[in-house]
Amino acid sequence: MSKIFSKTILLSAVTSIIFIFSCEKSEPNTVIKTIISPIPDTVKDDFQKDVLVELNKLRAKGCECKSTTQSQIFPPQALLDWDDLLAKTASKHSQDMYFNKYLSHTSLTGTDVVQRAKVQGFVGNVVGENLANDYFTVADVMKAWVTSYSHCTTMMNPDARILGVAKYQSKWTMVLGVK
Secondary structure, three states, X not given: OOHHHHHHHHHHHHHHOXXXXXXXXXXXXXXXXXXXXXXXXXXXXXXXXXXXXXHHXXXXXXXEEEOOOOEEEEOOOOOOEEOXXXXXXXXXXXXXXXXXXXXXXXXXOOOOHHHHHHHOXXXXXXXXXXXXXXXXXXXXXXXXXXXXXXXXXXXXXXXXXXXXXXXXXXXXXXXXXXX
């Protein structure tokens, strides 16, 4: 099989994937030809790989984030790269929320996501954080985030270029940023 034929098959497979979440396309009949960048070896957990892939599919497609009172259409956005420091920030926050039995963007010591990321050595800008509780699969947590206006707009933030996500038991934390 030729390399060109193999790349064509890969490109066709990637662009043919049907996105199962309820987010609507910003422009019907638009085909986005996107190749998802390789997942770095530092992404050890399958759920992290799956969130990165699913979020990049959403961003490549574009999305209308909706609530009963608001709607915002996002055209296709830049794909996100993995960031180990944001993942560490997310992991520590998920663990803290689990062990201390809370769910909040502000820790019990009063730190927000920007402060927590700096403590981990992150030197870029944090552009958003999503939290979730009591979800056990990537499909379920992604569906919850996509169907929530504020979480959806965070994931579609045009400034975001990097992602770190973690879960501890049922506590999920997603941190988006830019370097």
